[in-house]
Amino acid sequence: MNDLVHRLKVKEQSVQAHIQLLKEKNDELQALSDKLKEADRLKDQFLAILSHELRTPLTAILGYAELSLEGIYGPLTQKQTEIVTFIHSNGQKLLTLMEDLLDIAKIRAGTIEINIEPLDPYDLMADIRKYAENSVRAKSDVRFVEDIHAGLPGIRTDRVKLEQILTNLLSNAIKFTERGHVALSVTREGDSRVKFTVEDTGIGIAPAHLPKIFDPFVQLDAGVRRRYGGTGLGLTICKSLVDKLGGRIEVESIPGSGSRFSVWMPVDSRPAHDSSGGQAA
Ligand SMILES: Nc1ncnc2c1ncn2[C@@H]1O[C@H](COP(=O)(O)OP(=O)(O)OP(=O)(O)O)[C@@H](O)[C@H]1O
Ligand SMILES: [Mg+2]
The missing domain is CATH 1.10.287 (Helix Hairpins)
Known part of the structure; x- marks a missing residue:
């Protein structure tokens, strides 16, 4: 014992x-x-x-x-x-x-400031169109086309940030496309969301690269980096801003054929009205 x-x-x-x-x-x-x-x-x-x-x-x-x-x-x-x-x-x-x-x-x-205000989407599109037409001018074999649906709702969001998201996507689309088109479409998705799509007929992205495309400083291969420049920050900023505004961003791409970036934004980005419900890509 x-x-x-x-x-x-x-x-x-x-x-x-x-x-x-x-x-x-x-x-x-x-x-x-x-x-x-x-x-x-x-x-x-x-x-x-x-x-x-x-x-x-x-x-x-x-x-x-x-x-x-x-x-x-x-x-x-x-x-x-x-x-x-x-x-x-x-x-x-x-x-x-x-x-x-x-x-x-x-x-x-976590100190990025968001200023939510009422926004007429057609008004925003007029500025985006100017930006895209100006940027595409240097590429003689690339056309900018747009398909802005009638009957889009007024939205409440941060105009500067939304403009930054769309111009970032458009600048990539134009940068990585040598011939064909860069298309912007805006459609209404039910009562609570608006969908923006930026599509191009450019070099495309390999499936293996898609999962890390929104990570900081990611540029998919050294050849692309040497040829096109940039730092690999644009998409990281886009994704963070989309998250911050309660939206969602997704990418689809076929190497050699082109890429499509889709952004769903809530009609009202005020926190209490965050209706996106989805996880960002
Ligand atoms: N539309 C596109 N077509 C083909 N590849 C793309 C497209 N958009 C992005 N990519 C690929 O994803 C990478 C990351 O894009 P991101 O915008 O973050 O960086 P970047 O454009 O290289 O540099 P930065 O935006 O900082 O100037 C690009 O380097 C490119 O390899
Ligand atoms: Mg970029």
């Missing part, structure tokens, strides 16, 4: 020692996790400040380049025009990159 009690005591001590060890390990992991969270927060804050600080001088560079091209400081020679155009287009690329990084930092930090 005594022996049994003794053995039980020894066992209990051993269990206690293990529990103590687990507690210590748990505390260590917690401390590590806190450190990582803080480092992540600092990184996002750093990125946001950096992007902001870089944007101001860059805007000045772009502004002066534009004024020079307009001839405000006197006529430019052909060579000077070429060089200032080069400065402007590279500055513009840098500005887009800064804005994308700033958006990603804000999205990750």
